[in-house]
Amino acid sequence: MSGAVEKVQPSASPRIVVGYSSRPEGRAALRRALSEATLRSAGLIVLHGADDDLVELTADLDAAGVAYELRAPEEGSDAAEDLIEVAEDTGAVFIVIGLRRRSPVGKLLLGSNAQRVLLDASCPVLAVKAE
Incomplete structure (x- = not known):
């Protein structure tokens, strides 16, 4: 993946990667990632879609203080593939x-992207449901 970095704050180690979208499941993933980052004193790398509201996203991230x-x-x-990479x-x-x-x-089948991340990632994957 060679997408541009839009905003960088000092990175912390360890890092957590989160797949974000403005849909309920994407917001749930971000909330959990923020909670985990705070708990572990970790930094986040947030992969977001082109259509996501970056003003709202950065406000949420700034407010969390991670x-x-x-x-x-x-x-x-x-x-x-982007998340895994x-x-x-x-x-x-x-x-x-x-x-x-x-x-x-639909429960018989897991979404193809989620399934690929769960099966192909070399690190653990935390999958959360929207409320």
């Missing part, structure tokens, strides 16, 4: 992703 870095993947890139490149302690609630039939 070191963070925002990254936007290149247009058309693969979200799962960033985690490996930065030595992240884990990845946080959000999961959508599914119907009974």
Whole structure:
């Protein structure tokens, strides 16, 4: 992934990578990642989509008081691959992703991006559900 870094604050070690979107599952992932970063004195690397509200996102991150870095993947890139690559490149302690609630039939299948991250990441993955 060679997306541009939009805002950088001093990075802390260890690092947590979080996949963010403005949907409920993305906000749930961010909330949990912020909680974990505070608990572990870790920094966050937040991968966000092109359509996300960066003003709201940076306000939430600034209010939490954790070191963070925002990254936007290149247009058309693969979200799962980007999360895995960033985690490996930065030595992240884990990845946080959000999961959508599914119907009974939908529960038989896990979303393809979530499944790829869970199965292919070399570090632990924390998957959270939206409330």
